[in-house]
Amino acid sequence: MKITDIKILRADRYLFINVETDAGITGIGEAGAWSFPEATIGALKEFRTSLIGEDPFLIEHHWQSLYRWTYFRGSIISSAISAIDIALWDIKGKALGVPVYELLGGKCRDKVRTYAPVFEFTADKMAQGCLRLKEQGFTAARLMITSPVQNGRSDLRDSINSNRVHEAVEKVRICREAVGQDFDLCLEVHRSMTPAEASVFVKRVEQYTPMFIEDPIPPDNYDIMADIAGRTCIPIATGERFINIHEFELLLSRGAVKYIRPDVCVVGGLSASKKIAGIAEARFAGVIPHNPLGPVSTAACIQLDACIPNFTIQEFPSFYLENGDNGMMVDPFTIEQGYLIIPDAPGIGIELAPDLEKRFPPVDRARSFKKQLAFDGSVRDV
Secondary structure, eight states: EEEOOOOOOEEEEEEEEEEOOOOOOHHHHHHHHOOHHHHHHHHHHHHHHHHTSOTTHHHHHHHHHHHHSSOOOOHHHHHHHHHHHHHHHHHHHHHHHHHHHTTTTSSSEEEEEEEEEEEEOOOHHHHHHHHHHHHHHHHEEEEESSOOOOSSOOOOOGHHHHHHHHHHHHHHHHHHHHHHHSSSEEETTTTOOOHHHHHHHHHTTTTEEEEEEESOOTTHHHHHHHHEEEEEOOOEEETTTTTTTHOOOOOOHTTTOOOEEBTTTTTTTHHHHHHHHHHHHTOOOOOOOOOOOOOHHHHHHHHHHHHTTOOEEEEEOOOHHHOOGGGBSSOOOEEEEEEEEEOOBTSSSOBBHHHHHSSSSOOSGGGOOOEEOOOOOOOOOO
């Protein structure tokens, strides 16, 4: 079997690929650098020239070749490699007639616990959102502790340390009182706090037993993240921005995290994600795959979740719930009481709808974001 072409599919917010073969088997993949689709497409076109005519079964060999063939690395390169890697695993599974998880060691479980987002920013509405999810069968929710994204300058109150921390803690308190103890709260700080703010927040929120605190600060400095982690009994989760296995090893070696968050469409696909899970297993860290993308990302995550012993919980993509992304697939995911049922179809378990691009015209997701400024006109993290 030989690779004959790599075709780009842009639909809604997502960048998919079809890797075609002379055996009539097509593998699907998805790239995760959603802010820079054109740059990622450029990288995919470069890789296409070197992959046509190659054996698609040589997945690790192709991964190493694409990653190491030139001097340059980065999220664009790793996102393009991720899409190709997922598609090659899809081809191999389809060719052999088995799900990808069978090729990665077999299932450790038959269903995947998920948590869904609450897209509200005031405490009462957040609590109502948690209750709605609980009624639907979910056992956990993601809470956005940050302020809503908006154009222009924030209010002065949002830059006052005491007020900022107090409001964040109050959101968690009210949600916990609404749902009781038989429901997990996943706190998404979204890298928006300074180390000074985060140091106070992680201590004050302990009494409400959140499942984890995600990205309390920007993740670029592993030692500072380790310092924050050492100040609280609540587990820290991070890793969605990482682009290789080495960043995760450095983070874990410093005791900076209890849950890692690899993005299968950014970090290098299923090949890299499985290795990262192994590194985390050696340090008793759980895996909570990052998943803010389309159905191919979710399908790939499910394959990973199925076959690793230290899987914890899966982020359920917000767009799938809110925007009808189930229409992008021939057969939607099976969801039961907040769990995703692991499919037994060959490959990654799904097929994209044949009229995908027509029904879901491309949307430039990055341009919908606004410049985020503090009250004094300086740039701030959100």
